[in-house]
Amino acid sequence: MxxxxxxxxxxxxxxxxTAVDDEQAIxxxxxxxxxxxxxxxxxxxxxxxxxxxxxxxxxFAFVRRYGARTPQEWPPLFWRVLDSRIHDWHRRRRVRGRxxxxxxxxxxxxxxxxxxxLADPAEPGPLARLADGExxxxxxxxxxxxxxxxxxxxxxxxxxxxxVTATARAMRCSEGSVKTHLSRALVNLxxxxxxxx
Amino acid sequence: xxxxPEEPWIGRTLALLDRSADDLDAATLSRLRRxxxxxxxxxxxxxxxxxxxxxxxxxxxxxxxxxxxxxxRQALQAPPRLAPAPAAEAFVDDGPEFYExxxxxxxxxxxxxxPHD
Numbered sequence: 001m002x003x004x005x006x007x008x009x010x011x012x013x014x015x016x017x018t019a020v021d022d023e024q025a026i027x028x029x030x031x032x033x034x035x036x037x038x039x040x041x042x043x044x045x046x047x048x049x050x051x052x053x054x055x056x057x058x059x060f061a062f063v064r065r066y067g068a069r070t071p072q073e074w075p076p077l078f079w080r081v082l083d084s085r086i087h088d089w090h091r092r093r094r095v096r097g098r099x100x101x102x103x104x105x106x107x108x109x110x111x112x113x114x115x116x117x118l119a120d121p122a123e124p125g126p127l128a129r130l131a132d133g134e135x136x137x138x139x140x141x142x143x144x145x146x147x148x149x150x151x152x153x154x155x156x157x158x159x160x161x162x163x164v165t166a167t168a169r170a171m172r173c174s175e176g177s178v179k180t181h182l183s184r185a186l187v188n189l190x191x192x193x194x195x196x197x
Numbered sequence: 198x199x200x201x202p203e204e205p206w207i208g209r210t211l212a213l214l215d216r217s218a219d220d221l222d223a224a225t226l227s228r229l230r231r232x233x234x235x236x237x238x239x240x241x242x243x244x245x246x247x248x249x250x251x252x253x254x255x256x257x258x259x260x261x262x263x264x265x266x267x268x269x270r271q272a273l274q275a276p277p278r279l280a281p282a283p284a285a286e287a288f289v290d291d292g293p294e295f296y297e298x299x300x301x302x303x304x305x306x307x308x309x310x311x312p313h314d
Contacts, residue, residue: 034229035218059236067241139213
């Protein structure tokens with residue numbers, strides 16, 4: 001290896017060094033985002049195994065298609081790929097769900113009661129009880145229950161820290177849509193988490 | 198968490214999210230690491246800027262247009278197919294009798310003196 005490097009000419013050595021730098025840069029980028037990507041996928045699927053598969057697919061597609069781009073372009077592109085994988089997963093699940101619902105139709109099953117789903121106004125709210133650890137579970141549930149676009153807007157814009165333009169690029173929608181989804185997500189989360197108290 | 202939230206509850210929410218990402222178990226982290234390494238080992242699509250790609254397509258289209266234009270011009274300028282020579286044409290409609298009588302015509306030609314003679 002060292003001998004190979006010694007035999008290289010100046011430009012070859014520079015090119016090899018750049019390639020190594022690129023390799024390290026993209027690995028650093030993936031290492032930085034992979035945990036948050038997993039959590040985002042987990043909110044969407046509610047299953048860790050499925051979420052791991054989605055993140056792995058997203059990493060493969062991102063490196064293959066966009067690995068040669070400049071590092072500044074990577075964040076919105078990576079999240080865009082993951083967002084696309086999550087959408088595909090939901091689409092497949094909807095189709096499968098329709099078939100299963102048709103096969104396992106049970107008219108005696110009780111319908112979901114929307115009154116039961118409302119937050120109890122007398123309840124102090126989980127974020128008021130951070131110490132007991134229920135807040136994390138409540139947050140997971142609240143995020144998982146958000147509509148997909150609202151959740152993505154909240155996580156990408158506020159947690160991941162993308163600006164509105166990059167978030168819109170990652171979500172493949174207009175900047176106005178990002179603002180709308182984010183605003184609705186905040187209203188929903190505030191209501192679910194009792195943060196207004 | 199990268200942004201400074203305006204409302205305290207958002208800050209607490211993002212802190213919880215950070216903690217949930219930091220507290221992943223070892224098996225999950227190992228799978229993420231393996232996935233990352235596998236993704237990095239695959240070949241990548243070479244990226245070209247959009248304008249270069251557009252220029253490439255335009256160049257290819259231009260080259261094709263020139264090639265077809267040149268071929269069209271050559272087709273237009275191609276010499277017409279040669280018509281059969283009159284002598285050959287004369288033989289085309291002659292039946293086998295003509296060839297049988299060739300000796301006779303040769304004799305007649307030799308026997309009759311030319312008017313110029």
